[in-house]
Amino acid sequence: HLGDNYPMRPQDQGFTESLIHKSGGIGQSPDQPNSYLNPKLWKNGEVFQSTGYCTDVFFDAALEFIDRQQQAVKPFFVYLPTNAPHTPLEIAESYWKPYQQQGLDETTARVYGMITNLDENIGKLLTHLDRSDLSEKTVVLFLGDNGPQQKRDTGGLRGRKSWIYEGGIRVPCLAQWPGHFREGEKxxxxxxxxxxLPTLLALTNTPRPERLKLDGVDLSPLLTGGKEKLPERSLFFQVHRGLRPQRYQNFAVVTERFKLTGYPGTFGNENLMLQAEPVLELYDLSVDPGERKDVLSKHPETAKTLLEQYEAWFSEMKTTRNFEPGLIVIDREQENPSVLCRYQDGSFQQGVSEGWMVKIVRPGLYRVKINRESGKPGKLTVNWQGKALHEFLKNGESAAEFELTAGAGLLDIWFQAEGEDRVYPGDNSPRGDVVITQVK
Known part of the structure; x- marks a missing residue:
């Protein structure tokens, strides 16, 4: 979900080596068709046909990178966010069948099988660090991203993925650094x-650039035992869908004791109608981590204070950051061709794709190829910089060439069959995806 095009790719953001899948997951557009077994991946920007199960492939690549860095007597940083467990729930039967035999439904059994495979790979990584005499020189952090997607046990926590309740946002975080961190403590x-980030900067004695303002705090005193507690603070969360966050939508403010939520359960509602007074709930997490009892009526002043903090935070986010995603930069010196994915990277209004926000660096002749199901003849249209350009496509054709100017803005491209209205695909498929190549 971070962007598949220049300058959002890992190699554009400072990683010297990368092995990735595209889009939001293996098998999602534009990464279709694909599979968790022997997946097609991208290695340093080039197509790479891997062999094996996806999680195994990613961990093996990480170990190889660590070995190369050690042999070159260089430090290393490895970011290893696996795509599993995640739908589609593809995993060998040997992993999930034992859980089904214990009475779990197949969906849950497959998720647990994926976690078992992940656990094996983490064990392999830690063993490799031990055998390479790197454990005492390596900080290892394991962090979940969100609560479960499917309905399953949440340890008594309320909600799941996309919810602002603890079951959606509270995740495990494990830290290891033998000889430095307190061991076996919660x-x-x-x-x-x-x-x-501030914690890793502190642990590695890396100075923070003056221009870089960080919202987080350094946790190293807690990890090493230098301090038992950090100063009181509030953490802010907002979980919506789409590119334009709305004040009060599905938000939470969390302190050591209390948690204020606003409009919980409204993830994905891009047309949320706010009430005159925000829909709020307050929970005392010190005695009610499962968020079963709303205590707002007993602590109205606490709710008022946390709401004011949220409003100040949201206003700061709105004035100091641009909510819109970065532009896709079309530049043959950096990426040629560029694949424009409608579902993942398109600009949407009310669920309808209206094109892509791009910057074309160099004017010239571009070949535009669109993914279309219809083999009928019709018109390929490129709407750029206020000018609509058209080329007629015969039966089965999908590409034409256009002269495009340099500039930044909304680039809309679509095919319209003869005698038919324009179709606006809204599903997670490659329909409407575009490959654009600068020819000269």
Whole structure:
């Protein structure tokens, strides 16, 4: 979901080596057709046909990278976010069948099988660090991204993925650094993903660039035992869908004791109608981590304070950050051709794709190829910089050439069959995807 085009790719963001799948997951558009077994991946920007199960492939590549860095006597940083467990729930029967035999439904059994495979790979990684004499020189962090997607046990927590309740946003975080971190201890203090960067900077004695403002805090005193507690603070969360967040939608403010939620359960509602007074709930997590009892009526001043903090935070986010995603830069010196994925990277209004926000660096002749199901003749249209360009496509044709100017803005491209209205695909498929290549 971070963007498949320049300058959003890992190799554009500072990684010297990368092995990735595209889009939001293996098998999602434009990464179709694909499979968790022997997946087609991208290695340093080039197509790479892997062999094996996806999680195994990613971990093996990480170990090879670590070995090369060690042999070159160089430090290393490995970011290893696996795509599993995640739908589609593809995993060998030997992993999920034992869980089904214990009475679990097949869906849950497959998720647990994926976790078992992930656990094996983490064990392989830790063993490799031990055997390579790297364990005491390596900080290992394991972090979940969200609660479960499917309905299954959440350890008594309320909600799941996309919900602002604890079952949706509270995840495991494990830290290992033998000889440096306190071992076998649970730290009962709130923290978030925004704390990882300042923590790693502190642990590695890496100075923070003056221009870089960080929202998180350094957790290293808690990990090493230098401190038992950090100063009180509030953490802010908002989980919506789409590119334009709305004030109060599916938000939470979390403190050491209390948690305020607003309009819970409204993820995905891009047309949320706000009420005159925000829909709020307050929970005392110190005695009610499962968020079963709303105590707002007993602590109205606490709710008022946390709501004011949220409003100030949202206003700051809105004024200091651009909510719109970065432009896709079409530049043959960086990426040629560029694949424009309608579903993942298109600009949407009310669920309808209206094109892509791009910057074309160099004027010239471009070959535009569109993924279309219809083999009928019709018109391929490129709407750019306020000018609509048309080329007629015969039966079965899918590409034409256009002279495009340099500039930035909305690039809309579509095919319209003769005698038919324009079709606006809305599904997670490659229909409407475009490959654009600068010819000269």
């Amino acid at each position: 730290i009962n203090q709130i923290a978030a993903h925004i704390d990882l």
